Amino acid sequence: MVDDDEAIREALDDLLMSIGFRCLSFVSAEDFLARADRPGIACIILDVRMPGLSGLELQERLNADGGRRPPIVFMTSYADDTTRMRAMGGGACDVLGKPVDAHILIASLNSAIAAA
Template sequence: MSRVPLIAVVDDDHAIREALDDLIRSLGYRSALFCSAEAFLADADRDAVGCMVVDVQMPGLSGLELQAQLNREGGKPPMIFMSSYFDETTRSKALKAGAHCFLSKPVDDEILISEMHAALSASTGSL
């Protein structure tokens, strides 16, 4: 029996974390919620994460700084970035550093669902 994929949500906005938790669970996946990049980095089980949904602008480490840290460590899961503050420079940096995609908030649920499926498929080879 295959293991249910785990999607990490890293966002400082409690309401967004809860909404994404509901969406992820409705799709049959497991979710792990983190209020900061630092909380994610401190998690002992982060190797189990199949993909991540990450806010760009957060107090402390930003989403891009989290991405850079994970890139230095190697073996990071696909990252789906979301941002309320879209700018092409930030988007370009995230994608060049290996982000799966970069979405503007508010994110269309159908687009996010499609990107999560694609990211999980990329990390596991198939669903």
């Protein structure tokens, strides 16, 4: 998960671990990109607006890398049509609004991972 909001990272980490997911949290897109062993990541939960590199810019970088890219589920407080179209056009599996319903997030993650 990549989100600059510590409270969201902690809450989602607790939720995902409670249902058996192993979760890695990153405070920024740059923090995520600095991690060398990304091939083991099954799905990315990604915030759209963050200081520095945005979630959409991170998606573009991952797409440009040309290698295996894990599925992406965006979560955002800014789920306008332009953002949604840009994310989905870049291959995102879903764009969920914050605050996100836990059941919807889990269903979205399971769907994204199954389709990968």
